[in-house]
Amino acid sequence: MSKKGYNILYKLLISVAAVSVVIYLNRGNFSGSSTPELNSGLTQAGMNLSGTDIKYDNSEINKSDKTNKNNMADSTIDNDPVKLHFDALLADTHNDLIWQVYERGADFNVNNTSTQSDIFKFREGGLDIQVFAVWIPMGKVKSSYSFVMSQIDRLQNFQNESNGGFEFAKTYEDIIRITNAGNICGLIGIEGGTAVESDPENVQRFFDAGVRYIGLTWNNSNLIATSAKDAVTRGKSGGLTEFGKEVITKMNETGMMVDVSHLSEAAFWDVIEISTAPVIASHSNCYSLNPHYRNLTDEQIKAIAESKGYIGINFYDEFLVQGGKKYGAGIEDIIAHMDHIKNLVGVDYIGIGSDFDGGISAPGDLRDATQYPELTKRLFEKGYTPDEIRKILGLNFLRVFKQVCG
Numbered sequence: 175m176s177k178k179g180y181n182i183l184y185k186l187l188i189s190v191a192a193v194s195v196v197i198y199l200n201r202g203n204f205s206g207s208s209t210p211e212l213n214s215g216l217t218q219a220g221m222n223l224s225g226t227d228i229k230y231d232n233s234e235i236n237k238s239d240k241t242n243k244n245n246m247a248d249s250t251i252d253n254d255p256v257k258l259h260f261d262a263l264l265a266d267t268h269n270d271l272i273w274q275v276y277e278r279g280a281d282f283n284v285n286n287t288s289t290q291s292d293i294f295k296f297r298e299g300g301l302d303i304q305v306f307a308v309w310i311p312m313g314k315v316k317s318s319y320s321f322v323m324s325q326i327d328r329l330q331n332f333q334n335e336s337n338g339g340f341e342f343a344k345t346y347e348d349i350i351r352i353t354n355a356g357n358i359c360g361l362i363g364i365e366g367g368t369a370v371e372s373d374p375e376n377v378q379r380f381f382d383a384g385v386r387y388i389g390l391t392w393n394n395s396n397l398i399a400t401s402a403k404d405a406v407t408r409g410k411s412g413g414l415t416e417f418g419k420e421v422i423t424k425m426n427e428t429g430m431m432v433d434v435s436h437l438s439e440a441a442f443w444d445v446i447e448i449s450t451a452p453v454i455a456s457h458s459n460c461y462s463l464n465p466h467y468r469n470l471t472d473e474q475i476k477a478i479a480e481s482k483g484y485i486g487i488n489f490y491d492e493f494l495v496q497g498g499k500k501y502g503a504g505i506e507d508i509i510a511h512m513d514h515i516k517n518l519v520g521v522d523y524i525g526i527g528s529d530f531d532g533g534i535s536a537p538g539d540l541r542d543a544t545q546y547p548e549l550t551k552r553l554f555e556k557g558y559t560p561d562e563i564r565k566i567l568g569l570n571f572l573r574v575f576k577q578v579c580g
Contacts, residue, residue: 259547266543271530272325282336289542303359303572306361309392310368344386366392367396367399368392372417395410410438426450432445435458455486457486464494504538524570
C-alpha cells in the first residue's frame, strides 16, 4: 500500500474511533425527551424516537442482570435519586392502555403521541412491572365474560409483537425472572365484577388465563356488590350480596387478589370481614385529603393495612385534590396522599396505581409514564429513605402478590 493509502486508512480509523467515543458518551441522552437527565438508556436499545409510528425493537438491547436489584448496598445508588429509580423495581398496579387499543387503535409497541403509556414510555420511565386492567364498558356488560377474554387475547399481542422485550407473568417467580432479564413484566387485572357474570367458577377460568386481581365493581353496581358511585350519588344501599360473598371465598381459594377500588363502603367492610387474604385497592387515594367517593377513609386505610394489603395511589387530579380537573394537581399532591398513609399506618402499604390511559387528567409534572423518575426524585427530596422509596415503587406490591398469588 502507498504512503497516501496508509494516511487515508489512518484518518479513517481515527474518525471511526472518534465517532465511537461520541456515541458512547452520549448513550442514554436523546433529543425530544421532557427530562433528558432522567432517561434510562433508550438509545442503548437502538430506538428511533423521532417519529410517532416507530415500532419497538428489543433485539439490540443490552439487557442488564437485575438479579440483585433492590438488594444492592451501593451508596452511589442510594445517594442519587435517578440511579435509585432505575435500580429499584417499579410496579404500577392500574393502567388502562388496553382500552385505548380497543377503542382508539393505539399500539403498545408504537411510540404513541396520544397515550400516556406504551413500551417506549415504560422504558424511558424505568417501569418494570405493569398491571393492565381490563375495563368493561357499559355496552359490553351483558357479555362481560367473553369481552374480557377477548381483551386478554388482545393483551397477548403486546408480548407477541415486542420482539422479546415484554412478557406476561403468572407467578412471583415469573416476575423476578422477567425483570432480572431486563424485560418489562406484564400482569392482568379486571376492572368490574360483571366479568364473573353469575358463575363463581369464572374466577378460576380468569386465573388460568393470567388474571391476578378483580375489581369487584366499577362505577356500576353488579351481582357481587354495590359501587361507591351508586351508594353516594344514587343512595343505593347494600354491601356484598350472598353471591358476592361466594365470589370472595372463591377468589381467596384461587389466589386472586381482591381489589376494593370503586367499591361502596358497606361492601368494603363486608370484604374485610370475609376475606382471609390481604386486600388491595389498586388505584385509590385518601378521603381525608379529598372527600371524593372514590377515595378511602382513614378507617378503610387502617383496615387494608391490618389485612397486610396494599394501596396504589391514583394520579387522577380529581381524586388528588378538590377541583383538581379545573385547577390542576402536581406531584406534591401525589406525595401528600402517600404522606397521609405513611403517617397513619406506615410506609409498607403504599404503591403506585396511576390509572394512566383511563381517561384521567394527570398532574402536569407527571403527565405520562416517562415521568415516573420525577416522582422518585421528589420523594427523595422530601426525605423518604431509599428503603422506603423501593417499597413504594414496587416491593410493597410484590409482597402482597407473592403472598396471595404465589
